[in-house]
Amino acid sequence: MKGLRTGDRQLIRDLNMSIVISAVRRHGPIPRVDIARMTTLGRSTVSELTALLLKEGFIREIGSQEPGEKRRALGRRPVLLEFNPKARFVVGVKLAPRMVSAALTDLEADILDTAELPIDEKAGEKAVRQQVSRAIREVMSRAGAGAEKVVGVGVAMPGIVDNRTGVSISPRFFLWQNLPLKHLLEDEFGIPVFIDNDANAAALGEKWRGRGREVENMVLVTVGIGIGGGIIINNQLYRGFAAGAGEVGHITINEDGPECSCGNRGCLEAMASDGAMEREMRRLVATGATTSVLGMAAGEPARITRAMIVQAAKAGDTAAIEVLRTAGQHIGVGLASIVNILNPELIVVAGEAAQEAGDLLLQPIRETIARRSMSVLAQRVEVVTSALGDNIWVTGAAALVLQDFFGVPIYERGQPVAAVSLPEIVQGT
Numbered sequence: 229m230k231g232l233r234t235g236d237r238q239l240i241r242d243l244n245m246s247i248v249i250s251a252v253r254r255h256g257p258i259p260r261v262d263i264a265r266m267t268t269l270g271r272s273t274v275s276e277l278t279a280l281l282l283k284e285g286f287i288r289e290i291g292s293q294e295p296g297e298k299r300r301a302l303g304r305r306p307v308l309l310e311f312n313p314k315a316r317f318v319v320g321v322k323l324a325p326r327m328v329s330a331a332l333t334d335l336e337a338d339i340l341d342t343a344e345l346p347i348d349e350k351a352g353e354k355a356v357r358q359q360v361s362r363a364i365r366e367v368m369s370r371a372g373a374g375a376e377k378v379v380g381v382g383v384a385m386p387g388i389v390d391n392r393t394g395v396s397i398s399p400r401f402f403l404w405q406n407l408p409l410k411h412l413l414e415d416e417f418g419i420p421v422f423i424d425n426d427a428n429a430a431a432l433g434e435k436w437r438g439r440g441r442e443v444e445n446m447v448l449v450t451v452g453i454g455i456g457g458g459i460i461i462n463n464q465l466y467r468g469f470a471a472g473a474g475e476v477g478h479i480t481i482n483e484d485g486p487e488c489s490c491g492n493r494g495c496l497e498a499m500a501s502d503g504a505m506e507r508e509m510r511r512l513v514a515t516g517a518t519t520s521v522l523g524m525a526a527g528e529p530a531r532i533t534r535a536m537i538v539q540a541a542k543a544g545d546t547a548a549i550e551v552l553r554t555a556g557q558h559i560g561v562g563l564a565s566i567v568n569i570l571n572p573e574l575i576v577v578a579g580e581a582a583q584e585a586g587d588l589l590l591q592p593i594r595e596t597i598a599r600r601s602m603s604v605l606a607q608r609v610e611v612v613t614s615a616l617g618d619n620i621w622v623t624g625a626a627a628l629v630l631q632d633f634f635g636v637p638i639y640e641r642g643q644p645v646a647a648v649s650l651p652e653i654v655q656g657t
């Protein structure tokens with residue numbers, strides 16, 4: 229656990245601290261003797277570490293076990309320890325093309341307060357960063373949380389992000405390249421900052437607080453302005469060699485398809501994102517299809533939005549339902565390959581379109597996966613919408629911090645560079 233590290237504390241100490249606090253969090257209320265047994269740490273080590281955690285408020289004593297439990301036979305009733313998620317705060321930030329959202333959460337990523345500020349993605353790095361800082365400051369000051377009370381700030385943002393160096397390499401909607409956002413924010417706030425691609429963060433959020441809690445292998449795909457993805461393998465986010473893994477939106481669906489923002493043709497994103505659905509709706513209108521969507525757009529096809537299509541489809545509009553079905557089939561084609569390659573247990577389809585359209589989008593996805601991936605694998609994968617709704621982004625951003633806070637640190641050349649979740653031996657029940 230990094231919050232208590234001062235200077236060059238040893239890896240083994242960090243590791244043991246992570247193990248103890250995770251055991252209390254997962255299995256508490258729990259007596260010290262059970263922590264020692266479960267973690268195979270020595271009793272004196274457990275006493276020493278729990279004393280430190282108690283002093284910092286991360287855990288608390290809650291009296292003893294009830295009479296009648298088997299420990300009573302031993303003649304003493306040990307004090308139980310439980311995790312205190314309110315001991316510190318976390319700030320989760322979602323950076324989108326037109327808005328920055330910040331949430332203050334507790335140490336379980338439970339949202340306590342939020343702030344949203346408009347941004348202009350074309351306004352340049354300084355102006356965008358100013359709004360990000362304002363949003364962070366706003367949720368911290370409203371809760372009276374000074375820097376010492378915040379264990380970290382997580383930032384989820386579009387594009388390719390190197391989570392180790394905290395550099396936004398290629399942010400897609402924004403104008404900068406290779407912006408060292410982590411260091412800039414750390415200098416400003418004096419708090420550890422963690423930055424990752426937004427879909428990666430969303431996958432982690434779903435793993436921490438959503439449908440992914442009980443699964444070890446899952447894929448999350450976000451459908452919206454773009455299409456993104458996050459891959460969890462053996463409880464860990466899979467980032468790939470150069471932090472670019474999970475770009476589900478740029479799988480080729482149609483070799484001769486429409487041009488994509490990445491320069492390729494016929495990517496999933498070019499075939500099933502908001503823009504693609506709007507284009508398909510306009511095509512149907514142009515071929516004379518009757519649809520209530522045209523009325524919603526005041527008779528102007530150029531004003532058709534994905535939100536209108538979803539709204540019409542839910543009211544039974546045949547053409548709008550067809551647009552969602554086509555998009556769902558394209559997404560299903562992409563996901564069928566992923567099912568064959570990764571054999572996930574769960575696929576979460578997130579983003580506003582999926583959240584609102586529900587089965588109108590998910591059912592064609594499920595049918596296509598069932599038809600196009602290896603049947604043994606297809607039978608075993610569940611396809612669902614997110615349990616977190618609109619909160620998925622800021623929850624995911626907070627989870628970037630918590631993954632590090634509760635994780636086992638990975639050291640390279642004596643410096644901590646990343647964290648991985650604890651193995652199941654401690655996390656399992």
Ligand SMILES: [Zn+2]
Binds near residue numbers: 489490492498
């Ligand atoms: Zn592409």
